[in-house]
Amino acid sequence: MRKKDKETTRKKILDAAMDVFSDKGYNDALVDDIAKQSDTSKGAFYFHFPSKKAIFQALLTSLVRHLIDDVEQAIEHHHGALDKIEAAIDTVLATFTKHEKATRLLLVEATGLGKAFDREIHQAHEQFARLIAKHLQAAIDDGSIEPIPVMVTAYAWFGAIYEVLFMTLLSPERQSLDALTKPLRDLLLRSIAKTSSTNH
Amino acid sequence: MRKKDKETTRKKILDAAMDVFSDKGYNDALVDDIAKQSDTSKGAFYFHFPSKKAIFQALLTSLVRHLIDDVEQAIEHHHGALDKIEAAIDTVLATFTKHEKATRLLLVEATGLGKAFDREIHQAHEQFARLIAKHLQAAIDDGSIEPIPVMVTAYAWFGAIYEVLFMTLLSPERQSLDALTKPLRDLLLRSIAKTSSTNH
Amino acid sequence: MRKKDKETTRKKILDAAMDVFSDKGYNDALVDDIAKQSDTSKGAFYFHFPSKKAIFQALLTSLVRHLIDDVEQAIEHHHGALDKIEAAIDTVLATFTKHEKATRLLLVEATGLGKAFDREIHQAHEQFARLIAKHLQAAIDDGSIEPIPVMVTAYAWFGAIYEVLFMTLLSPERQSLDALTKPLRDLLLRSIAKTSSTNH
Amino acid sequence: MRKKDKETTRKKILDAAMDVFSDKGYNDALVDDIAKQSDTSKGAFYFHFPSKKAIFQALLTSLVRHLIDDVEQAIEHHHGALDKIEAAIDTVLATFTKHEKATRLLLVEATGLGKAFDREIHQAHEQFARLIAKHLQAAIDDGSIEPIPVMVTAYAWFGAIYEVLFMTLLSPERQSLDALTKPLRDLLLRSIAKTSSTNH
């Protein structure tokens, strides 16, 4: 029971941290804000996490894992390399759209924090790129698509998705993401068609 | 002479600011650092700029203008819509590669500064997207390529370029960008190829 | 214990603030001075008070209330309107003389702080004037003295007392205030005596 | 001619200083404000005055001299000690009312500047008190009034006048001073009348 309370507190703090970080950005988020929002205390914060930086990194790592798991799982019951790729694109977009706070944290607030965070961001982006690359490679191995440099393509794809989401998040008008999904998917798929004709 | 000195000082401060911001990021850059690096003084800084935020914004605005001018100029003597687009991709990549500090400032350090900077970043990205969109539209009007949603494509392209540059900048190994230019250009062009027609 | 400690710290800071403000004046008093003098820290200062201005205002308000309470209480067991007035004059002088720091803070340092403090000072003076006016009015209603414009008289009295105290505080020689009490009281009483009457 | 220009500049700076000091108070008044307001420059300021403190003191001294001269002059053609006193009261009130900026500077902004200014303020107040005391003494020597402690009375009078003016200056409603002149004069005269006798 004690154990459970402890975990509960930790969870409350993490949740509060995500709210506050995604709302104010890393630097403008105060440990005090997180403590207040979590309905615990600064002491509790420092009992569970060694520093502000540490909780941010923990959050980042955990978010990346969850988002990637979500995507992998959604792809799972698709068969055929190209099908999986299409499903991946759709799921990434849907997932990011659904977890807006996490997305903003990951894609916006995690950037520009100075060299100290470069490694973390690099790894986060890399993991998403690897996820994409893995399925691209499968499609190549599979013969579904012509050989292409998978990592560059993966980064380019991630960048394209990122930017469309990013601009949508930042935009004052906040148009619906749904309208953008189809054109974006078409674009990405076109970009891996070997040249004209022969894909398929 | 007076006038010249004043402008010289202002320029020294701006240059120093770019160095420091791109090196440490906005939050870790101290006004003191900029003053020292510029070989002037904190007083001079505040004589020329009302605040740390203001000089950052001034820098951002000026960089966007310069980079876009560079690209436009390089494209100028290319003829034919598709030629221009190819030239644009190459120039954007070359320019960003050449002005690495400016690029990092623009694409990395400007992000994640909190809601206060959202507008600035949004505008910066938007201007690059518009530049791309303009030439895409020309290619469509021209009949060089099939009609596509230009703004989404423009953002996607910018994002793709951004991400590849970004990961290269962040990567510890720092591979040469040149090697990435060709695959990236091919990818982007494929994504708008009228000829690919039969994709799926 | 916690509660007591907190209040103790707050009190220490307020006491230190009174010392420092009355010694150096508002502008020359540093928050650092107050922190040092209070034997706590700058952090403690800002934990208990939102700003330097705020603690000064808190001090002002609290001093006015205490001084007025002191006077009211001293007057209480005097009977007869004129008696009360005499007692009030004596007590005001005695109280101000006794709490020299508070007096200097109230009468000297609170002045000249710019328009931002005008309201506070106005209110402080007004409250003292109202105290005097109340008893003057009682004496009039009572038939003890002829009708006079009470507020003007009250301000004039307060000004007379203020100035005599003020000059004594500022004077390098610092003569005893006691010697001044009698002439001042006589003067004030004469100023409301319908005729020369019975002041003696 | 050169000489005249120099004096003109000095005068412009002094005038500007009076405006700015009486408007913002000593501490909030910037040397920059004075330079701008005077339509000269900071260099000119420091050519004519060694420091901000110095110009304030110069202003103070000059104002005291002018105000006292005004009063003395107005009294001059009154004959009889009591007449002179009445004239003095009226003139002081009229003069202060007329030169509102100077009055605010002298009575409000000069106060609370810290020990560094104590001497100046003390002297300013003292000179006004001496002016009053001189004529009170004449009235005593003259037999017009009974002997009283002239300096205490002089300070008390000055304080009474000061406070009434002060509260009027600070008051948000700013009632006319004229209405207060008569009650105040009556009050002061009563305070020295051995009997109520023939005032007026």
Next chain:
DNA sequence: TATGAATGAGTTTTCATTCAT
């Protein structure tokens, strides 16, 4: 004499972190 750009010590305030209870 006058100008105004430059200087830099000084000030308030912030906030991550600690620790006694």
Next chain:
DNA sequence: GATGAATGAAAACTCATTCAT
């Protein structure tokens, strides 16, 4: 484990004063 008062090292910004022109 949790609390929240206390700490103090920063950091942005101010402004009287200087001085080259």
